Amino acid sequence: MKKVAVLVSGGGTNLQALIDADIDISLVISSNPNAYAIVRAENNKIKTEVVSWAEYKNIKSIKDVSVGRARFSEFILKTLRKNNIDLVVLAGFMIILTPMICKAYHNAMINVHPSLLPSFAGKGFYGLKVHEAALARGVKLTGATVHFVNEICDGGKIIMQKAVEVKDGDTPESLQKRVMEAEREILPEAVKLLINGNKV
Numbered sequence: 001m002k003k004v005a006v007l008v009s010g011g012g013t014n015l016q017a018l019i020d021a022d023i024d025i026s027l028v029i030s031s032n033p034n035a036y037a038i039v040r041a042e043n044n045k046i047k048t049e050v051v052s053w054a055e056y057k058n059i060k061s062i063k064d065v066s067v068g069r070a071r072f073s074e075f076i077l078k079t080l081r082k083n084n085i086d087l088v089v090l091a092g093f094m095i096i097l098t099p100m101i102c103k104a105y106h107n108a109m110i111n112v113h114p115s116l117l118p119s120f121a122g123k124g125f126y127g128l129k130v131h132e133a134a135l136a137r138g139v140k141l142t143g144a145t146v147h148f149v150n151e152i153c154d155g156g157k158i159i160m161q162k163a164v165e166v167k168d169g170d171t172p173e174s175l176q177k178r179v180m181e182a183e184r185e186i187l188p189e190a191v192k193l194l195i196n197g198n199k200v
Helices: 013-020 036-043 062-082 099-104 128-137 172-195
Strands: 004-008 025-030 047-050 087-090 109-113 141-148 158-165
Touching: 004 013, 004 036, 013 025, 013 036, 013 172, 025 036, 025 062, 036 047, 062 099, 087 172, 109 172, 128 172, 141 172, 158 172
Parallel strands: 004 025, 004 087, 025 047, 087 109
Antiparallel strands: 109 141, 141 158
8 A cells, every 4th residue: 555645735625635535644744834734634643744844945035945945845855755655645735846856756746736737837826826817817617637746837747637617707716616626526536546556
């Protein structure tokens, strides 16, 4: 059985979807010490680690941020290896990791993104910003995508997608709510595929 780690930063609704789908999670790592996702993990007796992004980032210059990101990623990788993790699931994890960790978990690290990739993707497209862009563009369909993580932000191979209709009168918030429902449906399905060794 593959050992699964879930990386989180916030409320942990996607983590809860994985728990509810009876996926055996060995470790939850949070970039935010105050994330409610930690409570969800602890309530389900899942081991947790906090690797606080706030302690690594430095807003003085881009160079310092990149150094902090590298050290942050190195510690995440060290923690994953220490726990013999086979599959890494980014579930509302808000920090972009370095290529080093992406290569170490090539085709073994996945993310869920709130659009139908390759639309509305890359740096700056997260949270409500994705849905604001979709509404501004006037698309009739959006959705959620589970994909492998590589060195290109949101650029890895697509594993699974689910479309969500954009309705008249939608706001970024109402659209986000329906897309999150799609995320919680396909993320556990994708994880189960990979745990069972199915090709995608």
